[in-house]
Amino acid sequence: MKQGTGRWRIGVTLGAFLAMAAAQGSPAQKPPHAYPDMAPLSQYLMAERNAEIALARSAAPAAISGAATILVLGPHGYVTAVKGRNGFVCLVDRSWTAQFDFPEFWNPRLRGPMCLNPQAVRSILPMTFKRTELALAGRSREQIMAGIKAALASKAFPPLEPGAMCYMMSKQGYLNDAAGHWVPHLMFYTPLGTDWGADLPGSPVMLNPQFHGLPEPIDEFMIPTGKWSDGTPAPVM
Secondary structure (H helix, E strand, O other), X not given: OOOOOOOOEOOOOOOOOOOOEOOOOOOOOOOOOOOOOOOOHHHOOOOOHHHHHHHHHOXXXXXXXXXXXXXXXXXXXXXXXXXOOOOOEEEEEOHHHOOOOOOOOOOOOOEEEEEEOHHHHHHOHHHHHHHHHHHHOOXXXXXXXXXHHHHHHOOOOOOOOOOOEEEEOXXXXXXXXXXXXXXXXXXXXXXOOOOOOOOXXXXXXXXXXXXXXXXXXXXXXXXXXXXXXOOOEOOOO
């Protein structure tokens, strides 16, 4: 496969990942550093291919990621490193798939391991590929947004499939300068306006507001899990 909130505010890759400001307002958190422009490409690439494969697999339990297709980022986009057999795809998301007003949009340290189910592979991953294509072509943040808008207007992306979701359960990820790897969670993609009772008192569901006002017409719901992908206990939110 080749590329060609009072709410918690968590960035997602369009193919699934990046935290924007989890637990916003905590006195222990420091404001993010400024990343006004794209860093040299080498800073976004991982030097060890096997390390990126392992990081991508850590997004989901081994029973899922062990049989998944694994993508790694190269100078011209994502390429297949391991061919899977269960229809899932795991990869490590980069910063440019976050919301466009995210202060860390160009943070080269961000690594978001994610593992998408077949429905998300077909309908969410193409948007991640497009953003990556534009970023690696040297486009600015504004030009990337314009490119996504143009692709949507021309119906270049498949429609969102029911049941699209992804796993983000890695304890090795780095979702932003404040949250680090945050907490393990599942992400579910729905059409705008879907009501899951998110962010209500006692609800385990959080709505990611990243897409509101942005080109991609998607709501994303997040549900934390009690364990990391390796089965070890996770912090309690």
